[in-house]
Amino acid sequence: MSDISRSYKYENIAAQIVHLIKTGTLRPGGGIPSVRQLSDQEQVSISTVTQAYYLLEAQGWIEARPQSGFYVCETLPIALPEPEISLPTPDPTTVSVWDLTMMIINDPFNPNLIQMGAAYPNPELTAMHKLNRILASIARKIDIKSSLYEAVEGNESLRVQIARRAINTGCHLSPDDIIITAGCSEAVSLSLRAICKPGDTVAIESPICFDQLQCLETLGLKALEIPTHPRNGISLQALRFAIQQTPIQAVMVISNFNNPLGSYIPEVNKKALVDLLAEYEIPLIEINLLGELYFGDLHPKVCKKYDQTGNVLLCSSFSKDLCPAYRIGWVVPGKYKAKLKQLKYASNLSTSTLPQLAIAEFLSSGSYDVHLRRVRRIYARNIAALSQAVNRHFPEGTRMTRPAGGFVGWIQLPEVVDSLVLYKQSIKAGIAITPGYIFSTTDQYRNFIRLNAANWNDNSERVIQHLGELIKKSF
């Protein structure tokens, strides 16, 4: 079965189960059909049912009990409605969000704040301790020649490991197709510089993470925000229309998983997006920063998989799933490789050696998959817990995304709420959140906030309750 039809199937099965729960056929605390039973009954594969059950688990409908199977949760998620598809202004706009960004970028360093703002991973769910042990061991035995500069493209053993893992996302790469960068943000920054000159227009999803907007701002690029569905990603119809109306020099998307939406571009749309841009010869900068942090067992592919022309520049890193502080990312620049290499050289010659070696050894040891399985499960539960808490404590009219991966939720509050006012109140209350303003070049997300569920713990329900009270004061 193709990935595409499979992804529809497992969602259908999940929807059937939810229907049975909602109508009372399956009751809270009661068992549900085993994976094998349902697989036989519905004539679908074991893995499709497993995937549906993981999704339901992530959404808080069912829970696994060791040695016993799946049960309907005692406390059901009455799913919040999703935000509507975004409708940004149809004109390219100059980007200017630095002042707002400056306001929030020091919050993560404030030990007095409960961190639900910055999209940092949970430090306890990074692999830092294990990576550091590997790094320490390498550092003690490494040859003195390694004191000199690493190759511009980065360490070869790491590029081999990245090329191997790329097979899982549908890409057949050679290590020479890859350039190591200082995190995904450098990959994106260099990609934009390889393609665009100041004044050019880049089509982006709306909302989009302010880090990408920062990058556009500093490069003097205009942003053209494209309507984006909270689950199905960028509207290809709107994008095609925009391309026909406006000169666009590049398109930049977060394929898996959009920050703040938590959405991934469905496989059919990924292929259609790549084909569309190949047709118009517009380069696609694809950000797959959170791709390994999917919920359930659907390993999403990347747009790069469907790239026949070298038109896609795939950017990624190990920052969200392994260790932000290592600052190791990469770009697969397609036909822009020579230009990317020159830009990397002129920007900082090459990337720090030891962190590259440590990650390469971590990957080749097989530890990465073990680590990821644990982390995905926890983040999925955290997102489900966030969703349920928001549902319980935020006022009527609140909407929230249904992330398929990552660890952030995007929450639409009633119109009357100004997220900047709420931000200031919540900081006073000791809680860091991210106001919606900085996810767009215009003010259209004034009543949205992004919440990070990475650090969800026993206290978090109370924090959401507190936020809910602050929000209700706005009325």
Next chain:
Amino acid sequence: MSDISRSYKYENIAAQIVHLIKTGTLRPGGGIPSVRQLSDQEQVSISTVTQAYYLLEAQGWIEARPQSGFYVCETLPIALPEPEISLPTPDPTTVSVWDLTMMIINDPFNPNLIQMGAAYPNPELTAMHKLNRILASIARKIDIKSSLYEAVEGNESLRVQIARRAINTGCHLSPDDIIITAGCSEAVSLSLRAICKPGDTVAIESPICFDQLQCLETLGLKALEIPTHPRNGISLQALRFAIQQTPIQAVMVISNFNNPLGSYIPEVNKKALVDLLAEYEIPLIEINLLGELYFGDLHPKVCKKYDQTGNVLLCSSFSKDLCPAYRIGWVVPGKYKAKLKQLKYASNLSTSTLPQLAIAEFLSSGSYDVHLRRVRRIYARNIAALSQAVNRHFPEGTRMTRPAGGFVGWIQLPEVVDSLVLYKQSIKAGIAITPGYIFSTTDQYRNFIRLNAANWNDNSERVIQHLGELIKKSF
């Protein structure tokens, strides 16, 4: 006594001794006046004489014998004439040296080549082993919160150490004046981006290292090369004239020590340069990459010392004296700090944490000065040895710079020699050199080469002899 008058004094004393040796008053193998004798006799300080002696030692005129004092060397350096002041084209030119740069940047990774090309330090003279031990120890005990991103400005303990050391170069900085970067090249790249937009003109020294030219090229900036003296640096008269003739948006100089010239800008000129640019409100990007690798005991200051207006952006790193592979540099951006911070954030968020922590601890332990004393002495001897070997084996008409620091020599060959042809011949012979072409945006240094003496050893004399033979074949 001011630094300026002192630097003239010690050079005068050195010149007197050379005169006494050349005229035979002091003979090869014989002793010379002790430091104290000469200090009394000339009515100058002990340190001025010491400095003169270190210079003479670096130049190969005298040598220290433990417990015994200084002696005239058995083999005297018959100093080669220096190249003349450069006379580049007076018009801004589009930079395009990437193809040539590409030709040579993989040479350092070829284990079959004798490395006299790339300006890499001698790996044995980096502090990698010691730094790695510190890093390994930190990696094993660090708190899990350090897995997250470092602050945009970089680690505070490292910035404190850099601010402390800056006192030696005449600067009184606060840690907040400093932003940590991925090496000096990132400091330069971000500084240029903070000031210039594509099409702008940057006045630079000529010759200048191709890394800086690369940076201009990728940013779409024009280079205006200013005549530069092989020992006294950029011509201030020519620079003033250029500023009056042409719109110049920035000036970029390597204050200590120009690569490839090995020259430093004399203190009077540093101050005059800063004053000139303050007068015209043109920002100065100052590169002080090799400043710690001075010969003798003259610790050169930086232009930033004389900056009253925040107009100077000082760029430096630990790459040449501690460990290139760590990729740790910094910028003191003066009044451009807010812009630099934004650019750093948009480029790669922040710099890798562990290398910063290791260098901070190395610096605070006091190991840096011990390390530098050893390294400076060896590089000074290597440069003297290179100079003598070139003198012996290269054809008549050869000129060579008299570096005051660093580890590279800049050699002017007879007009008939094409350095690109010579480069190809020498690569075939297993010797990496750097052809003069890539130190300028025009072809004016076609008969120049840069040689790196960092790895000088017992075999190097033979290598220079071999190069000399190749050169003579050009006639």
